[in-house]
Amino acid sequence: MAPEATTNGHDVTLEKGQTNGAGKKGGIRTLQNATKKDQRSVALSLIEEKLPKMAPLKAVLSLDIGLDDGPIYIDARNEPTIVREIDCEPNCSLKVKPEYIQLFAEGKLEPRYGLFKDGFFDHTTLPKGEIKVAVKFADYLCPNVPVHPQIPTGRKLPSPTEDLDQVMADIHEFGYGLVKNAMDSEQIKTLRSAVEQQGRGEAEAGVAKKDGGPHAPNQRIWTLINKGQEFHDLLEHPLIDEVVPELLGEHALLHSYSANIARPGNVPMMLHTDQVAIQPPLRSIFYGLNIMWFLTDITRENGGTRIFPGSHVGHVAPDDPFNIDGTLAAEGPAGTALVFESRLWHATGPNEMTSGERPVILMFFMRSFIRQQENNFLSIKPEVEATMSDKVRKLLGYCTTGALGGVEGEVREGIFVERLKNPVGPFRDTHKHTHYRQGLQAS
Ligand SMILES: O=C(O)CCC(=O)C(=O)O
Ligand SMILES: [Fe+2]
The missing domain is CATH 2.60.120.620 (q2cbj1_9rhob like domain)
Structure with missing residues (x-):
């Protein structure tokens, strides 16, 4: 693996990917792969664009966005660069879906949620090492970089009161x-x-x-x-x-x-x-x-x-x-x-x-x-549902709010709804009409 500046390096990676076995397998499969590759390419471009903002990281991040050649490194010990090889242990390793990079950049995904949500299903996606490095890397991709909270000084902080x-x-x-x-x-x-x-x-x-x-x-x-x-x-x-x-x-x-x-x-x-x-x-x-x-x-x-x-x-x-x-x-x-x-x-x-x-x-x-x-x-x-007070039913969503929560199109506000004993199903011919009426009579 040769170290390379990735502005052009990722194009090479992507071209290489196009010749792999999966790409030859006919229409739909090829189309899916093309979309995936595009996301990785978009992710890399976005990272490059935001790279100058990452100087405060003062650390090395190993970043896996699914490139065929393995992880890249954001080396921000000095002026931030992207490299393919590194001469030290990275401070943090991060595996992240390339589409999340775009979501971060568009302000559609909060890093403290986006970086950890897949960990429930796949622990390899959890950042390893200095978590702050992964989080701030993702923050620097966002349109607005948040600042660490500070406890306000000179003001009386809340304490228990009956007022x-x-x-x-x-x-x-x-x-x-x-x-x-x-x-x-x-x-x-x-x-x-x-x-x-x-x-x-x-x-x-x-x-x-x-x-x-x-x-x-x-x-x-x-x-x-x-x-x-x-x-x-x-x-x-x-x-x-x-x-x-x-x-x-x-x-x-x-x-x-x-x-x-x-x-x-x-x-x-x-x-x-x-x-x-x-x-x-x-x-x-x-x-x-x-x-x-x-x-x-x-x-x-x-x-x-x-x-x-x-x-x-x-x-x-x-x-x-x-x-x-x-x-x-x-x-x-x-x-x-x-x-x-x-x-x-x-x-x-x-x-x-x-x-x-x-x-x-x-x-x-x-x-x-x-x-x-x-x-x-x-x-x-069901037996608990039957004992709930109106107040509890309302809080739990058994009552319409605005045009929401209705049953079979109920849009009036403040109507208590319940499971229908006989919801209206498909009508296709007179035979079925008879069945529906019989169902109603039986219930
Ligand atoms: O248990 C606590 O102190 C807080 C729990 C919490 O933050 C939550 O469930 O979202
Ligand atoms: Fe909470």
Whole structure:
């Protein structure tokens, strides 16, 4: 492999590719390959174009975008260049789909989402080494390069308060606020016991959802709607009506409803915004709002959610989403509700205690036009569905909002809908008409 400046080098690679076996295999196959090659070529051109911006990297990145000749190297130790061979260990290795390069450049994909989302299915796509180098490389491809968040100085940061006006002001200014005594001791006890028992039961039944690093000590309990009346009751809490409609507009939906137990030995979650998966990564509006209910006293030590206060506004994003240095922990006594909007950079904190859990309930609301995280219509048990209050049904999407969510063309607003016993099927001839009528009579 000869070192070469790639402005022309990638053309050579692509021509070589055209003569490979796959290219000779007839119409459709050839067409697909041509498209793929074009994406790699476009990716290389874009990287070359943005190369001068990459000087602050001061590092070497090995980059695999699927070229036939293997990875290229972005050598930004001095003036950034692209080379085919390198005389040192790269600081970071990155394998990324070439089409993502174009999406980054067009501002359609946020690097902290785009670089990691395929890792769920193929761990070889995860950057290796100094993660910051891969992230900033991708940032420099974007139209606007974000800056690392800084905690605001000289301003009083949010602390738990019963003054809801203050909470709203804190959410606007810092992206989050803390409601003190949102739950009384009876509610805390009931919900904590329900979460603990549910967590234990799911673990014993072998259906627990675990995360938080190699030992996966943390436990998520999803779809709380199916898991007890206590969780339905919490959805009737007046705080929801105080904050959700004002911040997310009418008809906001419950995006997901879960508990998260952070346990000792966990690795902090990746820093993220709660709308990072909504692409393109718009920063001008928040789509979601989380209400996190503290079921125990929450401190920095036992895994309080790590936050960059004020990181909900401006073009900010952490240089390394796996590094929580410089974050604050959202702390408060049991019964506190942490309310935070979806642009805020945050993560589950490390539980640094030797024993003791950090159980919280996460009620995650979204504006009514965004697809819900949980597909309630498929996951809610029919017998639970039958017991849901109108309020709960509405929050879960069983009610039309604007022209959305209707059944068989219902577009009026605020109509409760339900599964049709006999949805209208195809009509082709009179014989089938008779069948449909018979079906109706039978049901
Ligand atoms: O558990 C926490 O502290 C935060 C969880 C979180 O950020 C999330 O589920 O998106
Ligand atoms: Fe989150």
